[in-house]
Amino acid sequence: MSKQQTGEDALVARLRRLLPPDDVSVIEGIGDDCAAVRVVGAGFLALLKTDCVVEGRHFSPKDAPADVGWKAACRAVSDIAASGGVPRHALVTCVLRRGCEGRWVEGVYRGLARAARRYGFTVVGGELAATEGPNVINVAMNGNVRRREHVTRRGGRPGDVLLVTGALGGSFASGRHLRFVPRLEEARWLVEGHRPHAMMDLSDGLAADVPRLAAASGCGYEIDAASVPRSRGATLEQALSEGEDFELLLAVAPRAVARLQAGWLKKFPRLRLTEIGCLAERGVARGFGSQRGFDHFTR
Amino acid sequence: MSKQQTGEDALVARLRRLLPPDDVSVIEGIGDDCAAVRVVGAGFLALLKTDCVVEGRHFSPKDAPADVGWKAACRAVSDIAASGGVPRHALVTCVLRRGCEGRWVEGVYRGLARAARRYGFTVVGGELAATEGPNVINVAMNGNVRRREHVTRRGGRPGDVLLVTGALGGSFASGRHLRFVPRLEEARWLVEGHRPHAMMDLSDGLAADVPRLAAASGCGYEIDAASVPRSRGATLEQALSEGEDFELLLAVAPRAVARLQAGWLKKFPRLRLTEIGCLAERGVARGFGSQRGFDHFTR
Numbered sequence: 001m002s003k004q005q006t007g008e009d010a011l012v013a014r015l016r017r018l019l020p021p022d023d024v025s026v027i028e029g030i031g032d033d034c035a036a037v038r039v040v041g042a043g044f045l046a047l048l049k050t051d052c053v054v055e056g057r058h059f060s061p062k063d064a065p066a067d068v069g070w071k072a073a074c075r076a077v078s079d080i081a082a083s084g085g086v087p088r089h090a091l092v093t094c095v096l097r098r099g100c101e102g103r104w105v106e107g108v109y110r111g112l113a114r115a116a117r118r119y120g121f122t123v124v125g126g127e128l129a130a131t132e133g134p135n136v137i138n139v140a141m142n143g144n145v146r147r148r149e150h151v152t153r154r155g156g157r158p159g160d161v162l163l164v165t166g167a168l169g170g171s172f173a174s175g176r177h178l179r180f181v182p183r184l185e186e187a188r189w190l191v192e193g194h195r196p197h198a199m200m201d202l203s204d205g206l207a208a209d210v211p212r213l214a215a216a217s218g219c220g221y222e223i224d225a226a227s228v229p230r231s232r233g234a235t236l237e238q239a240l241s242e243g244e245d246f247e248l249l250l251a252v253a254p255r256a257v258a259r260l261q262a263g264w265l266k267k268f269p270r271l272r273l274t275e276i277g278c279l280a281e282r283g284v285a286r287g288f289g290s291q292r293g294f295d296h297f298t299r
Numbered sequence: 300m301s302k303q304q305t306g307e308d309a310l311v312a313r314l315r316r317l318l319p320p321d322d323v324s325v326i327e328g329i330g331d332d333c334a335a336v337r338v339v340g341a342g343f344l345a346l347l348k349t350d351c352v353v354e355g356r357h358f359s360p361k362d363a364p365a366d367v368g369w370k371a372a373c374r375a376v377s378d379i380a381a382s383g384g385v386p387r388h389a390l391v392t393c394v395l396r397r398g399c400e401g402r403w404v405e406g407v408y409r410g411l412a413r414a415a416r417r418y419g420f421t422v423v424g425g426e427l428a429a430t431e432g433p434n435v436i437n438v439a440m441n442g443n444v445r446r447r448e449h450v451t452r453r454g455g456r457p458g459d460v461l462l463v464t465g466a467l468g469g470s471f472a473s474g475r476h477l478r479f480v481p482r483l484e485e486a487r488w489l490v491e492g493h494r495p496h497a498m499m500d501l502s503d504g505l506a507a508d509v510p511r512l513a514a515a516s517g518c519g520y521e522i523d524a525a526s527v528p529r530s531r532g533a534t535l536e537q538a539l540s541e542g543e544d545f546e547l548l549l550a551v552a553p554r555a556v557a558r559l560q561a562g563w564l565k566k567f568p569r570l571r572l573t574e575i576g577c578l579a580e581r582g583v584a585r586g587f588g589s590q591r592g593f594d595h596f597t598r
Contacts, residue, residue, distance in 0.1 A: 133432010
């Protein structure tokens, strides 16, 4: 058939060879109209997430393509982690400027494959399309979560302590936004033993994401901006508003904080877990002053 | 919270109101880090598909945005239908040129909502991002399929009769590529009562897609180009190579064809089902001459 095989089919075949083999849940992987996968049984929910990176906004043409692939996958892994689940299957859409369909996209797939091996998901399908504009990589991912471990933004209550993992700000300057480690292990530990009331990952900056979690929970918030953990060299503004941190933000009952902090210190001694404020009655909004998070359409 | 609500959040809220309400399988819909949905039980597989439309290639800036949304959704519905399943949940990524984030994307969502109501899926999440380039709409969709009704490109056998639904070619000139009807009802009827050995939807033209189905089945093919059903005014070249037809291509055991055709005529009297050739031993490739289907990267 190779005479009939088109340039696109040949590229798909090359990309497929860069990926680890399908896992046992995959009945039909890359190459058919749809992927077909076994679904988990009773007691589980499927988590669904789609997320994209756009050249010029989420990465630069000078960045290594494997880092771009890693970032595209790990953004979705981070969301699935923040919901309490584990990633299982990914579908990848690459919209490519002419001339990028060869080595550049193979580099992207190398980064995707590295993330797939590390976090245990399988790339089961993809789509390639040409564009005149900047490259776009979209990853749609599904995951599994036990019903009792499923955590959303909606469960926070007034008085809950707000905590963040790691340190915020300066993600672009340090290149961390391309090579960050999604907090999958940490999130699993949190939902298995500590049942946060609400959780989300920080992608648009604390000043955008805290109000979102609070609003989803029907609460207000009070943040102590001085307590926000900053990355080395990051300004307070960067820590609050730059985004792309991919750390966890969680709301925990006040009485549960001491046990949580003690357990965390033992389990993750090298990653900070910092109290930054609390949820409050609806209508209260203190601590960010004029800071706002990143907004795709107002800057 | 409205003071803190960003432009993006407000747009998401507006878009959400355009969609029909979540169905009962949806535990967590638009707005959280991930959607969470109930999974179907034993005897079913999950079908996963991602597909995108790019301005300038799949639609024009002059097209009605509701048609663009319809097309973006129905391309994925068509793939799920061709695998024997029904669509369930969709995630939508809109990568938008500045200035398109308002009424244009609301129009896209109106088209998505129409498709969701008609084909029974729920939009459970989405992503908005800005770009300097052409607009891109990506739809990731999952569906359910009974294991015994799951059909791929791989099951064809030498001697199987190849059939196509409808008429091919001229999809762009007629505008049909924007308003096509995915063959969900027809595919369901086929897999429930007639067990095609292999099936796919035609998106890149018969001259690209027949070789793909044959290769996946480990077969060759013989096509009678003169028998290929053409849309009114379409040339043979358009019918073979233009693509965007979204009709079904299926491979059926020769002895099953008569009963299939008789049943089809009764059930779908207004839609043609045409024999166009057969699968052959591997290595045989007759009927397309120099025609090739659409290839994103060689034109």
